[in-house]
Amino acid sequence: MGWIAALIAMLTPGAALAEPIIIISQHNLGYAKSVCSSPLLNAEGIAECKFFEDGRNLGRRFENEVKSRMATNPRCQGVDVFRQTDHDFDGNDNLNELADQLKQVHWTLFLEYNPGQATHNWTLFPWTGGSVSGGELVRSGLVSGEGTVSQIADQICTVVMKRGASIH
Secondary structure (H helix, E strand, C coil): CHHHHHHHHHHCCCCCCCCCEEEECCHHHHHHHHHCCCCCCCHHHHHHHHHHCCHHHHHHHHHHHHHHHHHCCHHHCCCEEEECCCHHHHCCCCCCCCHHHHCCCEEEEEEECCCCCCCEEEEEEEECCCCCCCCCECHHHCEEEEECHHHHHHHHHHHHCCCCCCCC
């Protein structure tokens, strides 16, 4: 029953809650690696992928850029951002270190870097918390968008700080 109250508070504008938690998924690393193999890349994207050799390096750079923009965006004040590491890329995974965050109401952020493009995609998945597995996914609260790095940081913080519309 406690997770229902947390979920209602998460999706209710103006409700008092702990600072929003965002966990950046390792999804972006795999996405960037696979998109670098796409025959649909433009010349700039092909060059960018070749320069970085492993597309996951582009994904990590993108994550770092979004985190930096969030850190300097006043709209993001009060948002706690964590990164889920990738065992293959980082040499370890940090799920044990993220256990406290996963037990709380939180958002998982999927970023999708598009080499050679000015805009990129993102999706926020809301979770109820309550367990180290993250609890239950709140499918009705899923939000996605696209933009430049600065726009993405602003859009994400607008959502998690409940500054936009309430979607029902």
